[in-house]
Amino acid sequence: MTEPSVSLEALRQRIDALDNDILRLISERAACAQEVAAIKAEHEPGGVFYRPEREAQVLRRVMELNHGPLDSEEMARLFREIMSACLALEQPVKVAYLGPEGTFTQQAALKHFGESAISLPMAAIDEVFREVEAGAVNYGVVPVENSTEGVINHTLDSFMDSSLRICGEVVLRIHHHLLVSETTRRDKVSRIYSHPQSFAQCRKWIDAHFPQAERVPVSSNAEAARLVKTEWHSAAIAGDMAAKLYGLARLAEKIEDRPDNSTRFLIIGNQDVPVSGEDKTSLVVAMRNQPGALHDLLEPFHRHQIDMTRLETRPSRSGVWNYVFFIDFKGHRDEPRVAAMLEEVKLRAADVKVLGSYPAGVL
Numbered sequence: 001m002t003e004p005s006v007s008l009e010a011l012r013q014r015i016d017a018l019d020n021d022i023l024r025l026i027s028e029r030a031a032c033a034q035e036v037a038a039i040k041a042e043h044e045p046g047g048v049f050y051r052p053e054r055e056a057q058v059l060r061r062v063m064e065l066n067h068g069p070l071d072s073e074e075m076a077r078l079f080r081e082i083m084s085a086c087l088a089l090e091q092p093v094k095v096a097y098l099g100p101e102g103t104f105t106q107q108a109a110l111k112h113f114g115e116s117a118i119s120l121p122m123a124a125i126d127e128v129f130r131e132v133e134a135g136a137v138n139y140g141v142v143p144v145e146n147s148t149e150g151v152i153n154h155t156l157d158s159f160m161d162s163s164l165r166i167c168g169e170v171v172l173r174i175h176h177h178l179l180v181s182e183t184t185r186r187d188k189v190s191r192i193y194s195h196p197q198s199f200a201q202c203r204k205w206i207d208a209h210f211p212q213a214e215r216v217p218v219s220s221n222a223e224a225a226r227l228v229k230t231e232w233h234s235a236a237i238a239g240d241m242a243a244k245l246y247g248l249a250r251l252a253e254k255i256e257d258r259p260d261n262s263t264r265f266l267i268i269g270n271q272d273v274p275v276s277g278e279d280k281t282s283l284v285v286a287m288r289n290q291p292g293a294l295h296d297l298l299e300p301f302h303r304h305q306i307d308m309t310r311l312e313t314r315p316s317r318s319g320v321w322n323y324v325f326f327i328d329f330k331g332h333r334d335e336p337r338v339a340a341m342l343e344e345v346k347l348r349a350a351d352v353k354v355l356g357s358y359p360a361g362v363l
């Protein structure tokens, strides 16, 4: 093939010149972030450098200003990594997540904090809480709800006994694949490993394509992928990260029953996050067990026109109140309208705990 060498050469020179500019600008940006860190260290010795509300604002601004040809999410992902690297210059963020390595929760942690964060797998949701409480890590990442399967009760229950705050949320589109190793006899798959949630999210597909296969529930998708490595008649249902980690091939892609299948994760930490401009708040409320209690609880939300995005009921574990409600709504506790509503809810409820106000997920 003959290339139009003159124009190609000119374009490459132009790209080199632009790269020089990008390099210089990223370095200048990193130096600015270092100065910010020095100011923070002076005013708040031992404090955290990471500021969720500011990062959300930076990403939203980039998405607003972007006019292509890259799409806004792609551009924000690039800036996400620049910020992650700038922050790591001072102090890489340490994040515990529900492991093992290769789970969707790890993918969520990296999507939120960027690749420069140090991510540490934990064996259970309450271990993630404990690591953050003990100060061994700065933040934790736990799944909280799936669009197909609903709420993850373990996470809600962990909040009842914890003083940690929610500092952010991240929503991940979940794509499941049927994975096999190079030794798997593809025509002889008689067993499928996966996490119970993933089986539930792919039920119709498995019924249609592998009705005879034994379905073996395991503790995580990554564990399913690991088991398949050594069994010639088995397959796993898991995502991209697990496939890559264990070098598995996709026998079938995107087998989730609903194309919009997504999971919401929460970032937990010790910080009260200031207003970012587009925030959410999560509460846990105990009501007295009497007629009209739920109506009394919801009425102030309605009157102050506060948009509730989720309401979950869980049995109370203290035994004093029968049920507690987990509520998510749009708005920040420092906004006057929200503060007024919260005061009223406190008067009506037996107990109210604000789990946190935090930036609505950007990416």
Ligand SMILES: C=C(O[C@@H]1C=C(C(=O)O)C=C[C@H]1O)C(=O)O
Residues within 6 Å of the ligand: 032, 033, 036, 037, 049, 050, 051, 052, 054, 055, 058, 082, 083, 084, 086, 087
């Ligand atoms: C630079 C700052 O510190 C950190 C780095 C940020 C960045 O690179 O833009 C943003 C927020 C903080 O996590 C800041 O607070 O402005």
